[in-house]
Amino acid sequence: MIEVPAIECVAGRGIRGDRYFDFKDDYKGQVTFFSLDVFEELCVALNAHDASPAAARRNVITRGFDLNEFIGKEFEIQRVRFYGTQECAPCYWMDGAFAPGAKDFLGGRGGLRAKILSDGELHLSALPVATEMRNHNVVASPFSRKSEG
Helix, strand or coil, X not given: CEEECEEEEEXXXXXXXXXXXXXXXXXXXXXXXXXHHHHXXXXXXXXXXXXXXXXXXXXXXXXXXXXXXXXXXXXXXCCEEEEEEEECCCCCCHHHHCCCCHXXXXXXXXXXXXXXXXXXXXXXXXXXXXXXXXXXXCEEEEEEECCCC
C-alpha cells in the first residue's frame, strides 16, 4: 500500500490506479474502508505498536464511527457518494501483517466494502462527512491505494 494525498473515485468502476479498477461488473469492493479507531484498539490489545493501518490493505482510513452501520446504506464523503455492500472480512494474513491474533480480533470489524455511486476525488483531510445517519461527525484520513502488481 502507498499513502497518497488524494484518490479519484469513478462511479461503478473503482479507484483510478487501483488494481481492482474495472475489476468486474457490479463489484462490491470498488473501495474499501478501515477504522483508525479499530486499528488503535488492535495495536493496544496485541501490543503491535509498530504496525501501520496501511497493513490492513484498505483504501480509505476513517475515524469516528462503526463502519458496519453503513452496510446496506448510502453515505457521502467529500461530495462522493458510496453504498456500503458488506464487511471486509479479515484474512489469515492479518496475523502476519499486524500480530498473531489480529484476524480473530478483527472479526466483525475488518472494514467496509462499498460501491462508488458518484465520481469525485477524496482528499486527505479531517472534514466532517455527510451521511444518512445525521448524528455522526466522521472524519476520513489518510488515504491509500493498493499498488499495482
